[in-house]
Amino acid sequence: MVSLDDLKGKIPAWCPGCGNYSILRAFREAMVELDMSPQDFIVVSGIGQAGKFPHYIRCHTFNGLHGRTLPVATGIRLANHKMPVIAIAGDGDCYGEGGNHLIHAIRRNIGIKLFVHDNHIYGLTKGQASPTSTEGMVTKNQPFGVLSGRLNPIALAVALDCSLVARGFAGDIAHLKGIMKEVINHNGFALLDILQPCVTFNKVNTYDWYRQRVYYVGDDYNPEDRVSAFVKSLEWGERIPIGIIYRNRRQTFEERVPVIKENPLIDHEVFTENWRDALKEALNEFF
C-alpha cells in the first residue's frame, strides 16, 4: 500500500497560505487512494509556482520549460502510453505561453491529465496579469487595469470537444481529491482547472471570494450533454460551478496510432536479428 509519506518530496518554497499547498495535499491523498506509487506515474511540469510541484512529491519528473509542458508530455505518452502522465502547469504557463499546445493536445485527445493551477495572476514574476485575470484588475504592470477579456478555459475546452473538462477549488480539498481521481482514471485527455487563491498578489480572487461563489454541479447535472456543458461553462461571477463539467467518450490518440496498438513504443525491440535484412529491402525502391 502506498502511504502519504511515500509521496513526500522536498519542502515547498511557496508562500505561507498559498493555494498550492492544498492542491499538493489533495494530490497526494488522491494518489494514495488510487494506490499509485511514485514509480507508477510521470509528472511533467513547466515554469511558475506550479512548475515546482513535482519536486514536492516523489515521482518521475520532467520539469521542462515555461509553456511547453504539453508537448513534452505528449512525447512521453507516445513513447510509453502504459505510464500515466500528469501535466502540471499554471495559468500563465498553459493558457498564455503554451496556449497553442493546449488547443492541439485537446484535438489529439492524447491521454494526458492536465492540472492547471489557475490563480489568475503571475506569481513567480511577482504579480502581473495572467490570461485569466479579471478584466479591470489593477496590477503593477497593468496600471489602467487589465484591458483584455478574461480567458474562459472551461468554455474553450468544451468548444474543442475536450474529452474531460473539470474544475476544482483549492479551498475544498475533499472535493478536489475526488475530481483528481476521476480525472486520473479518465481515458483520454483531461483538463482540470483548479481555482487557486494567490495570497500574495491576487487581492481580488481570494479564498473568501471563491467560498461565496463556488457550488457543486450536483448529481442531476449531466456532463455528457455538450450543449448544457457549454451553458455551464459560461457561468462565472456570482456563481461558479465546480466538478465534472463535460465528458465524452472520444477515442484516444494512442488508440488511433496503429504502431502502438499492441505494445507501447518503448517496448518495441530495436536492433533485432533480422533488422539489417529488413532495411536492405527498403533500399530496393531506389534501384
Next chain:
Amino acid sequence: MFSRSGYHVFTHQEYESRIRGGHNFYQIRFSDRPVTSSKSIIDIIVALDNDSITLHGEELSDDGIIVYDRAMVKNEYTGDRFLHTPLLEIAETHGRDRIMVNTVAIGVVLGMLGLEMDIFFNIIEDTLKKKGSEIIKLNKDAFSAGYRFAVQGCLRCAFSVAPREKSRMLIGINEAIGIGAIASGCKFYSAYPMTPSTGIMLYISGKAKEYGIVVEQAEDEIAAINMAIGASYAGVRAMTGTSGGGFALMVEGLSLAAMTETPVVIALAQRPGPATGLPTKTEQADLLFALHAGHGEFPRVIYAPGSPDQAFYLTNKAFDISQRYQIPVFILTDQYLSDSQWTGEPFDFNDFIHRDYRIRDKSLEDIEDYKRHAFTENGVSPFGIPGTSKHLIITDSDEHDEEGHIIEDPETRIQMVEKRLFKKIPLIKEDMSSPEFYGDDKPDTVLIGWGSTWGVLKEVVDMLSKNKRIALIHFQEVFPLPNTGKLDYLGIFKDAKITICIENNATSQFSRLIKAETGLGFTHHIRRFDGRPFFADLLARRIDGIIG
C-alpha cells in the same frame, strides 16, 4: 532510366515557391564515371515553355540541341540548335491525352541518345502498375512515338549511349537521412513541415507502419522539438527536422535538451534567409546559427554531409553520439542537397553502430543508488528510463543536483557545468572524424569547404589537377573541429601558398569558425549567396583565375 542503365547520375532542380507554374527546371547529368555536381553547360534542353529557351539557351553546349514544340512555346526558332518536335500532337494522337507530353518528351530524349526502349518500358510498368494496363499501353505508345520521331528527325544527333551492366542506386539526401534514422533505431519523429526538410518526415512516415515508428506532425516547431525531447526522456530514440525559420523556434528546446541531458537529433536543412528568404533556393548560411543557438553554454555536435552516402552514415553517427553523450546533434544540409538525386553504392548496414545506452527495468533495479544526473568521471550519467524499477528518473530545466531537483547553490552549479560541458567536450572531439583530403599530397593550392560543396569541389580539383598542385580539404564533421592527430589539416593550410575557402553564404561562416577556433585565416574566399549552387566548370574557371 540512366541509373537503371548502369550510369552514374546526378540531378538537381530549381523551382519557385508556388504550387503550380512559374519557371521550374530539372537537370540530369549522367556519366560512365561518378558525377557529384551539376554543370552549367547542357547538351540537351527539353523546353516545355518559352522561358526555358530564353533563360537556358546560353547554357547549351556547342553540339547541344534544344527540343521544343512550336505549339507549346508559341514561338518559332530556326537553326541547327533547335529541334521542333510536335510533343502535344504526338501526345494527343498516341497517348490520347495532353498529359502524355512528358512521356513523349522522354521518348524523344532517349531516341536522341539511342538508348534501348525496353528499360523504359519496364519503368513504365513498375511506376504505373496501379493505374492499369490501358494507361501503361498508352504511355508506351506515346513514348515509342516520341522515340521514333527523334530517331528519324534528329539528323544532327551524334550521341551514343549504350546500357551498362548493372542498375545503380539513385537516392536523395532526405531519403538517405530517413533510412539512416530508421536503421539507427529512431522510433519517434516529430516535425512541422518546412521546405526543404519535409522529405525526411515524408520518408519516415511512409515507413512508420513497417518499422514501428511514431511520426507526429506537431502544431509548431516548438512543440516538435519538445515532443522529441519528451519521447527521448521516456526512452525511445527521437528526431526532429526543420529549416532555419523553424529552427529559430526550436532554439529554446535545444537548450532544454542540453540542460536535461536528453539526446536529440536535429536535421537542419538550410535555405536562404533572413526570415522567409528564398524558400526554395539554397544557401549554407545557418552554420554559425546552429553553432551558437540556445541560451547558455552547452556541448553540441554538427555534421554536414555532402552526399546521400555521407548523410546515411552520419545520421547513424548522430544518433550514437547523441545517445552516448546525451547531447543534441545536428545534421546540417541544404536545399541543393535536398533536391538532388545521386547514384551510389548501396548503403552498407554492416558497419552500423548499434549500441543501446539505456538502463531500464531490471538493469536499473540492480543499481543500488541511482541518480539521473550523477557526477561521473567522464561527465556522462547512466541513462535511466522511467519504468518498472524502484528508481525515479527526475530531470529539470532549472539547474539541478545529481538527483535532478532544483538547486541554486554555486558549488553544485560549478560541478554541473564541469560535468555537462568541460568533461564531455574533449571526449566528443576525439570522436570527430578528420576532414576529407583529396588531391595532390603537397598542394600549393588548397580548397576548403564543408557540407554540400563536397561534390562540386572534388570535380574542381579533378579539372585543375592536370597542371596545378591542388587539393581539397572538406569537412563533413564540422563542430567541434576534429583534432589534428590523424590529419594535420592546419599544417596543410599553413604550408599551402593559396588557401581558398568556398562557401554558399555571404560572410564565409566556416572560415570565421576556423579563425575563431585556431587563429588561422585563409588567403582567399569565394562566396555565393544568390540562392544558387556552385557549378563545377564556372567555379574551376574562377579558381584558375586566382591561382594565375
